Amino acid sequence: MTVHIVGGGLAGSEAAHYLSSRGHEVFLYEMRPVKMTEVHRTGFLAELVCSNSLKSESLTNAEGLLKAEMKLIGSLILTCADLARIPAGKALAVDRGAFSECVTKSVEDSGVKVIRKEIKELSPKDDEIWIIATGPATSEGLAENIRDMTGGEDFYFFDAVAPIVTKESIDMGKAFFGSRYEESGDYINCPMTEEEYRKFWRELVNAETIPMENFDKKHLFERCMPIEEIARSGENALLFGPLRPTGLIDPKTGERPFAVVQLRRDNKEGTLYNIVGFQTRLRWREQDRVLRKIPCLRNVEIVRYGVMHRNIYINSPKVLDVFMRFNDRIFFAGQITGVEGYVESAMSGLYVAFNVDRILRGKKPVRFPRETMIGALTHYITEDVEGDLRPMYANFGLLKPLERKIKNKLERRKALSERALKALSEFLEKFRS
Ligand SMILES: Cc1cc2nc3c(=O)[nH]c(=O)nc-3n(C[C@H](O)[C@H](O)[C@H](O)COP(=O)(O)OP(=O)(O)OC[C@H]3O[C@@H](n4cnc5c(N)ncnc54)[C@H](O)[C@@H]3O)c2cc1C
Secondary structure, eight states, X not given: OEEEEEOOSHHHHHHHHHHHHTTOEEEEEOOTTTSOOSSOOSSOTTOOOSOSEEXXXXXXXXXXXXXXXXXXXXXXXXXXXXXXXXXXTTEEEEOHHHHHHHHHHHHHHTTOEEEOOOOOOOOOOTTEEEEEOOOTTOOHHHHHHHHXXXXXXXXXXXXEOOOEEEGGGSOTTTOEEOBTTBSOOOSEEEEXXXXXXXXXXXXXXXXXXXXXXXXXXXXXXXXXXXXXXXXXXXXXXGGGTTTOOTTOOBTTTTBOOSEEEEEEEOSTTSOEEEEXXXXXXXXXXXHHHHHTTSGGGTTOOEEEOOOEXXXXXXXXXXXXXXXXXXXXXXXXXSGGGTBOSHHHHHHHHHHHHHHHHHHHTTOOOOOOOTTSHHHHHHHIIIIIOOSSOOOBOOOGGGSOOOSSOOOSHHHHHHHHHHHHHHHHHHHHHHHOO
């Protein structure tokens, strides 16, 4: 039997590496750089298309628990993230170039045959298993084929990317380093007075956006809401969202600013920063103009503009079983299944690979314990949704409640995480081949 994986993103790379490292013959088809998507910029595997943060590592955070579980299974994505890590407080942020290079090299070194071509149609032979991990930017031809195959409706939503700017173009005379509530000073903060904020807000809500076919706010995933859409919901909306000054004191004044724009380091050298929460569909010239209304960005140089993009996913509860299997020969993994986020997508690659490995060894696939974030999220995506599937990310609400009640939220989350890691260790002991 051979395994054929379509899409060398976070899910596909994770699955390919896992299966190849266990001695299976794996072919990975990645269309870049021969054919690019609207959001990728390089030919590397596992390119991070927007933020360079893989979010929190704390066990009182659902993303932190998910990562801890993936590490127990042996996640390549997290190994490379550790190697490419750059400072970002409690978050796991990476130098995106070093990260993707690490994944590409590790996948190739593990023996996976990486083939650079677009797959337009799926027709697996009897001795082949195919894993479709083509992500939110699945190429048109294949998307059509999948739609026909699954009999699915036109499921999609819109996602947005924030601009990246050069550090040297930020006015550090006005900005200051600091993180909300933490000692570390990893973020650059651009303070604004009330007058500066109001002026910026007016420019933002009146700026020209790129019209998009089928653009409908109800399809926007809330954590990827474009900044101009948040701003349009009220003059103070940004003060409770990405521009909230909470937890930040400007050392020059000793006071909390009226509003703060935060920038997170985007590469190891610290020469590039992305603007936190500034996903946008403003026209590029408007991005230049409006960002310059922020005092410490008045001479800003944007190296990657924000964009919006149609994001495809299938109706998993209807078409997949809990093992992300469409039929005996075809599995799906990654964001196309309706999980949301880099780490969640990588997790689903690992999850599918775990069971494909078992199947190839003549064993039955197994469900992950519902106490684990992996088990709970995959259960939600394939079995638990009421009505239409909306993309879902890791959160403690998905886990079975504890048997004993713990009032304190952090203590409760810690207990949930401990229970999950224990359950996963026992599960792996029993079922990992
Ligand atoms: C614009 C945008 C911004 C996002 N920002 C964030 C963010 O900031 N943080 C976050 O956690 N998540 C973000 N996401 C969500 C999601 O986590 C990422 O999209 C993630 O990369 C999904 O992983 P994946 O492996 O499923 O797909 P991808 O990483 O996109 O990988 C799919 C791969 O398949 C290839 N491919 C597509 N079609 C074919 C074909 N027919 N033949 C061969 N190869 C093909 C593509 O080139 C790509 O390399 C964003 C998504 C989008 C669209």
